[in-house]
Amino acid sequence: MPRSYRCRRSCLSSVFLLKMAVVLLVLLACHLLLQGIQNGALETNGGLLADSDDVLMGQRAYRLFKEGGHFQKCEVPRLDPSEHPPDNVHCRRIKPLPNSCQLAHDLFLxxxxxxxxxxxxxxxCQIKAKDRWHQxxxxxxxxCQAGFSLGTIDPDLGILQWKEYGQAHDLQDQIKQLISVTSRNHHDFCFIRCLPAKKDENEVNTDDEREGKWSVEDRNYRDYVDLQYDFDLQDSLPKQLLILPRQFSKPKDKTLVNQTKISFNIYLLDSISHSHFFRSLPKSVHKLNRIRxxxxxxVFNFHLMQSLKGRTYENLQALFAGELYNPKNPFGVQDMPPKAVQMGILLKSMKEAGYRTMxxxxxxxxxxxxxxxxxxxxSPGENQDVRWKKLKDVLRQSGIDGLNFSLASCEILKANGIRDTFHGPPVVCYNQRHHHHYTFEFLKMVQSQLNGxxxxxxxxxIANVAHEDTGRRVQTLDDDLAxxxxxxSTQDNMVTVLLADHGNAYGAFMGKTIEARIEMFHPVFLILMSKNVAKQLGPAKLRALSVNQDRLVSILDLHYTLRSLFFGSPVTVAPEHQAYAISPHGLLAPVSPxxxxxxxxxxxxxxxxxxxYEKAVANDSGRARIAEVIVRExxxxILDNAKAGGDRKDYRACKQLELKWFGNVKESHPKTGVxxxxxxxxxxxxxxxxxxxEVVFVVVQSEKTDFSTLIQLLSFERMTSYSQYEKCKDPEVPTKLCVCDLLS
Incomplete structure (x- = not known):
């Protein structure tokens, strides 16, 4: 064999072996790294230090590595997946963690x-229109062979009053009277149910009733449930929620008729992120694409909506009043807000211009x-008539005509055996239809009549179907929303804003991936605009809306957008808002890239x-000391509040918080030295x-001085559920701070 050939074979073999060795070393390093992550936290400083991102995603990576799998690419969804964010925009959404989409699919779909x-x-009962004025x-x-019961809202109490009818024709006459041209008080709905069997007079009441252990609020709720007769929440007798048509006359002021005014339709879907909207409501997403x-x-889909706060109140205050709640005066979830949402700032001008508000x-x-x-x-301790009058008065002062169909919610929730929907059930139904089915039926009816x-x-x-633990109930909205x-899309002179205040703030997804935390502050935000409104705005404003779909926006921008649309001209930006680069046109002018x-x-x-924007940093011993200072604070x-309840000087039901570890540490530098x-x-x-x-998300400010570093806890939020501790906590300690033992 020639010498040159033998050399070439030897060299090739050496190169091949070298490459194989490198590959094996890389695989071994990856295996050891993932094995280390899979085994848990960094055992430094007594086990306090860990990086939750690495732990959560590392465990999944290790599992996939062993199974011969691969990371699934995860993208932030868009109406048109072929579109990509422009390169000239400074803010680009944080990339979702690998396989967080698969995790979401496993949990939700x-x-x-x-x-x-x-x-x-x-x-x-059914209502059929003969013509515009007669039904x-x-x-x-x-x-209903035993007769009927008709429930309508008592105008003096704001709750249902029931009246029995033995014959169908008597009930028909009453409903005709409700929907007659002269009727103004039917609140757009009524409830009908078949009469139940008469209650046995010898039936024994509950122990609580017999012993008088009802609280004031429980008594109010019991009185509401038991109007006319005791009604079993699980009763299977037929019942119906009937939407009642209402007649609207054209405005008497001819200038209002001759002017084409824009109608505003705001649909706030509480607690749903941009990504969760797309993954949970495919039919609605498909419908939006088709309309576009x-x-x-x-259709405008704003991909970079930054949430103001993970709670509804502050977002409503910004939307209606353009007012930013002062975080230096916080209030707890269970507390009454320090002031009412100032809806009149947006709505009073509309009322003066002849708008109907609801x-x-x-x-x-x-x-x-x-x-x-x-x-x-x-004010649950006051009489029902006083409470109702207070609410009506404040609504009128705020420029709201009424609650209308909202008043049907009490009976729907009662029929489901709940007082709110925040922790289940998986569906909220009445007469085998979802609660939101009736809401959309009502909106379509009244909006068609007003446009006519x-x-x-x-x-x-505002819909709370997404505000619950599992993240799955919102899927029941899809058919009706689509x-x-x-x-x-067929209505003239209308701008519809579909948005959320924030993403879901609790549940399994929140505990399994940091992506859920980002989604919490990345709510969905869409605008659907009628053709003639788009024509009225003109090319420049439409181009601005289009450009702003890929720029960072907030609910404060939306506030100024609504005001600019209503007035038809730019509005004055409040001095306290000028630091936020708000345009007098809102989103009708380009936002800075x-x-x-x-x-x-x-x-x-x-x-x-x-x-x-924020830099991930190591959870080293220096930051461990900061974590310990915050826990001590x-x-x-907790201890100070517990002492307020008695002479004891130690912890009571609410325990001393014991820090296991900390992670997900991020830093930003708003100014020099801070x-x-x-x-x-x-x-x-x-x-x-x-x-x-228990996971608590804290925000800490550290400021260097000439002699020391000042550390201040600015705010904190519980990331794991804590409402269950209401049952065992000390009365004086805020639930948000309490960890206590519950009875099994």
């Missing part, structure tokens, strides 16, 4: 959404959450959705709490 169960739906009513006596392609209406929500106004609390008139009468309107609807979007989270309002604890607050640090603190949970650990 591994099985179909729940459905309404039971018999029905029952159409006890026929037919009630079926075969469905066909050209029935203009607030619709799926919560019961007599209970703790919703409109009464937001307007600071929730050339009556401009401002409708605000149908409603199709309807909206260089805008970052320094130029949008945020209330801490908050996560900026822009890439590289939190424990002092560092904002965010981290997750992980504590031991209470017994029988259902949590494997």
């Amino acid at each position: 591994s099985k179909p959404p729940d459905k309404c169960e039971g018999e029905g739906p029952f159409n006890i 026929e009513v037919h009630c079926d006596s075969k469905i 392609k066909v050209g029935n209406a203009s 607030w619709t929500e799926d919560l019961c106004w007599t209970w703790e959450w919703g409109i009464a609390k937001n307007m600071v008139v929730h 009468a050339q009556q401009p309107f401002f409708h605000f609807t 149908e409603y979007l199709e309807y909206l 260089n805008r970052t989270c320094d130029s949008v309002p945020r209330i801490n604890p908050n996560v900026c959705i822009c890439r590289d 939190m424990n002092e607050v 560092t904002l640090m965010k981290m997750d603190l992980h504590f031991e949970p209470g017994r029988n709490s259902g949590n494997s650990e």
